[in-house]
Amino acid sequence: MSLAINKPRPDTMVQMTFLDALVQAQIEELERDERVIVMGEDIAVYGGGKLVSRFDERRIWSMPISETSFTGVGIGAAMTGLRPIVDLSIASFMYLASDPIINQASKLRYMTGGQVKVPVVFRCCMYYGSSLAAQHSDRPYPQFLNVPGLKIISPTSPADIKGLLKSAVRDDDPVLIFEDTKLWPVKGEVPTDPDHLVPIGKAEIKRAGSDVTVVAIGGAMRLAMDAAKDLAEEGISIELIDPRTLKPLDMDTIMASVAKTGRLVLVENAHRVANLSSEIAALIAEEGFESLKKPIRRLCAPDVHVPFSPALEQHVFPGKAQIVAAVKGLM
Amino acid sequence: MSTKLILPKWGMGIEEGTVSRWLKAIGDRVEQGEPIVEIETAKAIQEVESPASGVLTRILLAEGETAPVNSEIAEIDDSQR
Amino acid sequence: MSLTKGRDSETYRRMLRIRKFEEEGTRLYKAGKIPGAFHASIGQEGTIVGACIALCDSDAMTGTHRSHGHPIGKGAELKALMAELMGKATGICKGRGGSMHLADNSVGIIGESAIVGGGIPLATGCGLSAKVRQTDQVCLCFFGDGAVNQGTFHESLNMASLWKLPVIYLCENNGYAITTSIARSHGQPNIAKRAEAYGMPGIAVDGQDVREVYKATSEAVARARRGDGPTLIEAKTYRFDEHQVGLFIPGTPYRHAEEVETNKKLRDPLLLFRRALLDTSFSEAELHEIESSVVAEVRDAIQFAEASPFPPASALYDYMYSNPILYPPQGATSAV
Known part of the structure; x- marks a missing residue:
């Protein structure tokens, strides 16, 4: 604890895109805490090339096409000491993942009377407006708003995706991140501080x-x-x-x-x-x-x-x- | 005859690109398949190859400017072989 | 007492705890003391305890809606379990889980899923976690014959085999998914054989013989701890009671009364194990001592549960979030 307090807090800023900030946040959290792992399909293709080249297979898990179960695997791992980031790539896949997210991740802390915690992050990208048709263009967060026990974020600036993703990884509850691909190329000033956190629940x-x-x-x-x-x-x-x-x-x-x-x-x-x-x-x-x-x-x-x-x-x-x-x- | 250079599509979620550097200037000769411009997208900086051999006659997107994918960004006159 | 005798004694005690706990639970359920649904695992005690006794205390476990036996098999205290059945504040899940979700994390249970097949990915994730954390922890995953037809079974076993995860997939095959028999639902009725498709060993055992289940599970645990990956064990067992206490099922019975009676008479795991213990190392008096102490334990658990208070309305929102933010949100309480 004292380490974090005594560490110098660089307040420098750097220009980067939303997508770069998103990747940067994951790199920093993977480096900070060895309990953090990333799980997903074709991680390099969907913007995570730097993650794959930087960390070994014990930290970056390439998933078979089994969205329902690898989501559940992330939840089970979260309940037993890890802090997984489950990358569901395309938001439409959230429907396959919704059973373990809703029936397990959101409910287990409550249903066990607080005996377990589920510190897991589910990420997905919302693609739309680019001729991908109805099965690849969903923005399905309203379905999840109706689920008690979840936290849901959808930041719009590079600084916020960095700060909120980090808060999500460090949070002890399940957090869903709905990332809008329309924001990927947006550039902005992002603090270089590896402990730059934006609080969940603040507009x-x-x-x-x-x-x-x-x-x-x-x-x-x-x-x-x-x-x-x-x-x-x-x-x-x-x-x-x-x-x-x-x-x-x-x-x-x-x-x-x-x-x-x-x-x-x-x-x-x-x-x-x-x-x-x-x-x-x-x-x-x-x-x-x-x-x-x-x-x-x-x-x-x-x-x-x-x-x-x-x-x-x-x-x-x-x-x-x-x-x-x-x-x-x-x- | 002139051939139009189109800002390419690089996959899902990449809907726009920014010219980081023109590798050829107006009046330069280019060969088909030769890199002509560097485009920056959210994911990477990539070179775009010339679709034809000829002379670069018009640049429609200046360095630092951004346009949606599929936009025309230059013209190559391929009658001047 | 020899190691084997000590284990046999504990095995018999846990099997009997499940039996007595559920017999009394059924009585209390019928008397209106236990709300909701009650799924007894009477008849399946040999499978449950045979598998659990092969684990260490630090090993993890997931279970099913037929959940009472799992924590007891893993060594949980009975008081908080009985209080949970009654929805009391002192229940293991503080009255938020109930009969289908008796998860006791103090003995390593990370969840009892009433979504059929829902615990299988969680157990697989526990195995992945053990591998990342480089511990020798294993996870025992209970599910029924119905769950093997869920996609999560297929997906999870594939991943566990691919990464050689330390998971023991234990199918409590009692022959029926509620009323649907294996013959009416399984293209491949030999469940253990499915393991081959995932590249892992599949073993079928007599689930009514607790020693056979223990032996197969111990071998699977050793394999998992060596880093050689998962095993699928199919324990052929039998549910003596109805799927759910009091369940009315119209039409032609899905199983014959004679089939049930024969199993109760000839295939009761407790009677079979008791006889085997008497034939080898235990005296009638020693077994009596275990039996009377279990009866007393269950009686104490009921007294504890009945004397416990119900949770107050003010506790409705407790245990929702680890670190709540603006919770409950504005307007949320007005509807209650």
Whole structure:
């Protein structure tokens, strides 16, 4: 313990992409704690080339195509002294993994009356908007929001993916990370401190403003930031919030912003039925109704599958123009 | 006849690329299969080969600029063999 | 007492504990003292204890919805187990698991999964963990004949064989997945034979003969500790009671009353082992002493459980997270 306290804390920053920060965080955690292992299919192909070349087979486990069971293997290993990062690569594979995640990882601490802990991280990437059709384009986090016992994060900046992934690895509960591939090339300043941690359960105000609160999730953040810039030029001031953690949700930050602006636009790329926006809207309706000057607006993927043809797919996900229009509609 | 140089697709999740360096300048001769530009994506920096032999006549994406995959980024005049 | 005699004595004691615990549990269940569902493993004690007794205290284990026998077989105390059956605050799982999930981590159990086949990957992960941590720990994985038709069985055995993980896959084959017989559900009814497809040894044993199960499991444990990988053991056993106490099953019976009676009469693992002990090294008086002490243990466990309080409503959210953040969240308690 004293080692960590006495260690010099470099506060230098370095420019890197979201994907590089994600890999960097895993390298640092693997180096810091020998209980950390990475398990996944074709790890090098899905962005983990540096992990495979740096660590031996005892730390980086290449999995056969058995998503359900290797997820369960990660859980069993977590319950017996390791801290696995289970890489499920494509988010659609979360459905195969969902049985052990829901029935075992999320429940076992509770069902054993606290006798066991399950310190495991499940990662997956959300690919969409690039003609991969419905079976490879899912954003399935809403299904998992309905599961007690899980923590779910979806950071949008390089510094946050590094800090939140590290917090997830060091957390004693199961944490799901939904990474949006739209954010992979995004560059930003990232602290070089190997103990740079972003707390799970804390939202961030990306841009302070006074007219309209916009909450954007995952890849929607990029478009929302562009929209906020454009609207600022027209004199409309956006307060832009990134929940970063989807469960447990930091409603205090969102509620405080809505109390100030009285207007709320929610943007996310999951389907609109019972998604995170639904939950935020419900909580605002229950506990923040008096603050609202206008109805809440939700911009989400409609209740239709993601089509293959670009001609069709371009109509599925909310774009910058829709965000701008929704905000103006509330003014 | 001119041949267009297209920003290639490198696999799932890579939807855009940034020119890190042009290896040829306008007016330079290039051979088919010769590296012509370095593109940086989220995963790596990769060389892109010329699709034709001829003269590089237009560059549509400057160094440091970013474009989606499948965008036209240059033209090669292959009539000047 | 010789080593063998000491082990035999402990084996008999644990088998009897399961029998008496479940007989009394069944009585209490019918009397309304135990809520939920009650799946007794009476008839399967030889398989459970024969396998458990081959382990060290530090070895791990996973079990199934028919969960009472597993912790007892591994040496758990009875009080907290009985209290759990009644949903009491002093239960081993603080009243959050119940009959199908009697996991006692103090004897190495990491889970009793009521999702059929759900424990198989967990046990495999425990084996992977032992390998990474470079310990000589092994994991014993219990599952039934129904679970071998789950994808997790296939996937997990493949991985365990590939990486030579220290896992003993022990199938308690009691012939029926609820009412569905092996003949009606298994393309390959010889379960041990499936091991060959995964490149590991597969051994079929008489699950009613506790010494045979012990011998096969000991060999599998030794193989696992040597680093030679997993073993599949199929213990052919029999469930004396219905799948679940009180379960009403309409239509033609799935097993004949005569089949059940014959097994109870001729294939009771406790009677078979008792006879074998008397034939070799134990006197009637010695066995009586074990029997009366087990009866007393079960009686004490019931007294403890009945005297224990139920968990208070204020404890509803306890044990959800190791390090809670904003938990329970806003609005969460208003619905309760």
